[in-house]
Amino acid sequence: MARLTFSINFNEVSGFLQYYVVIICAFFFLVSSILIPGISSQNLPMNQCVTGYNADNDYFPDKATVETATLFSINYFKSYKLVTNKQTNEIFALYQCGTPIPANLPAGAKPIQISVKNVAVTDTSAIPFLDLLGFRSSIKLLDTSDLVSSPCVQSAKDSGTISILTNNQTLNTIELAGVDVSFGAFQANPADPKSVSIAAASDPGIINRVEWLKFYSTFFNAEAKANDVYGKIKANYECYKNLANKNAPSAKPIVAWVNYDAPSEFNQNTPSWQIADAAFKKQLTEDAGGAYFNVTPLSYATSADFLKAIQNVDIIIDETFVGSNIADFYSNFGITPDQQQQFKFVKNQAIYREDGTTNPNDGRDWLENAIAMGDALLEDMINVVNPKLPKSDYNRIWLRNIAKNEPIKISSAANCTNPDQSLTSKADDCAAVSAKGTGAISSTPTFFSCFIAIIFVTFVTLFI
Numbered sequence: 001m002a003r004l005t006f007s008i009n010f011n012e013v014s015g016f017l018q019y020y021v022v023i024i025c026a027f028f029f030l031v032s033s034i035l036i037p038g039i040s041s042q043n044l045p046m047n048q049c050v051t052g053y054n055a056d057n058d059y060f061p062d063k064a065t066v067e068t069a070t071l072f073s074i075n076y077f078k079s080y081k082l083v084t085n086k087q088t089n090e091i092f093a094l095y096q097c098g099t100p101i102p103a104n105l106p107a108g109a110k111p112i113q114i115s116v117k118n119v120a121v122t123d124t125s126a127i128p129f130l131d132l133l134g135f136r137s138s139i140k141l142l143d144t145s146d147l148v149s150s151p152c153v154q155s156a157k158d159s160g161t162i163s164i165l166t167n168n169q170t171l172n173t174i175e176l177a178g179v180d181v182s183f184g185a186f187q188a189n190p191a192d193p194k195s196v197s198i199a200a201a202s203d204p205g206i207i208n209r210v211e212w213l214k215f216y217s218t219f220f221n222a223e224a225k226a227n228d229v230y231g232k233i234k235a236n237y238e239c240y241k242n243l244a245n246k247n248a249p250s251a252k253p254i255v256a257w258v259n260y261d262a263p264s265e266f267n268q269n270t271p272s273w274q275i276a277d278a279a280f281k282k283q284l285t286e287d288a289g290g291a292y293f294n295v296t297p298l299s300y301a302t303s304a305d306f307l308k309a310i311q312n313v314d315i316i317i318d319e320t321f322v323g324s325n326i327a328d329f330y331s332n333f334g335i336t337p338d339q340q341q342q343f344k345f346v347k348n349q350a351i352y353r354e355d356g357t358t359n360p361n362d363g364r365d366w367l368e369n370a371i372a373m374g375d376a377l378l379e380d381m382i383n384v385v386n387p388k389l390p391k392s393d394y395n396r397i398w399l400r401n402i403a404k405n406e407p408i409k410i411s412s413a414a415n416c417t418n419p420d421q422s423l424t425s426k427a428d429d430c431a432a433v434s435a436k437g438t439g440a441i442s443s444t445p446t447f448f449s450c451f452i453a454i455i456f457v458t459f460v461t462l463f464i
């Protein structure tokens, strides 16, 4: 529309004026490209340092702005960034190499020179964030390596490209000396200048969790990439949310996320049956078109009381860590054969677990890719709530229906088909999937209008 109006107006003005408009347009382009950071310049890539430091220069033209995440913040200064994990209150002063270590930092802030090149990962949730940003090969050291789901990280581990932290402290100290930072602590560690605490999995929302891409990106000057990957996952998520809600049944199925805590030394040998209350599970359920089951109390001392509480639930997500099949489920929750048909989730065969994709040692991809790939996670959940969506042949990644005895997909080193390719979200493109096509309205940007106008006027002037 904007374009059409523009062209018609040009048609009506005199030849001289047409040139005038073209010049204005060109000027507008030039000024914009200088003023809008990212078009004219970018952050220094990994292997470059500042030469000829000038205190007045802004060394970070590419910036990331935190939109929805609540557990981290980023503040830019000319040659350094203050990145804060707000859950642990740990502050990282990331300063550009070739510029001075910043003075007058907040108490306890850890100065870290960027870009970091070699990193250790002590929690598997960091892996997909680094991989989506294109920095899988920066991972040189791993802890909890038995639980890694990423095929290419498993493969690098097998080939020795990635080393493993052991319980030999001497060896660990040598290994850690070779990395710039270690991602994955859940608590601030002021004694270790390289330890970077993370909290992506606790940030209360699906997009909040995805936005931790920006946190990781600051260490690599890769904010432009983070903004791009985050923007795409978020847009795809919003599209799936619309799709699910447009097609939601009038009576939304009730989804309960439940857990059985078996008697152990950690609970004085007292079992309990629980209903989850987590912000991201509620949001995921509702955005998928379901109703999140919430009740008081959330924890029960007998399975009979628990079963009474969930008697009207339509769909179960069983988060019990041990017990991978339907027989285990019935036994853990005390559902006897004669009781089974009383429950809609049994009759409807709607009992799911989060172990749809694991490594050969039961290392859960749910704790890895599902945190960073919010759009793919929503697709899985939509299919749980409404098995005809997002498409009839949809193959869930993480949520596995044990009532239908679905198999676990094993993610091993053999699944790393291209070690040089970085990870992308496993979600389908929602715009392509949307049966009715959501009719995405693309507002023609001013730049584009101007460009078309220039072409049009030039064309008209030359040939008429």
Ligand SMILES: *[C@@H]1O[C@H](CO)[C@@H](O)[C@H](O)[C@H]1NC(C)=O
Residues within 6 Å of the ligand: 168, 169, 170, 171
């Ligand atoms: C620990 O590692 C160091 C360095 O490789 C080695 O010299 C030492 O023998 C190791 N200690 C044990 C108990 O294996």
Ligand SMILES: *[C@@H]1O[C@H](CO)[C@@H](O)[C@H](O)[C@H]1NC(C)=O
Residues within 6 Å of the ligand: 357, 409, 410, 411, 412, 414, 415
């Ligand atoms: C890995 O490859 C095997 C063999 O092709 C396949 O059966 C399995 O589903 C793959 N795993 C994943 C997570 O895609």
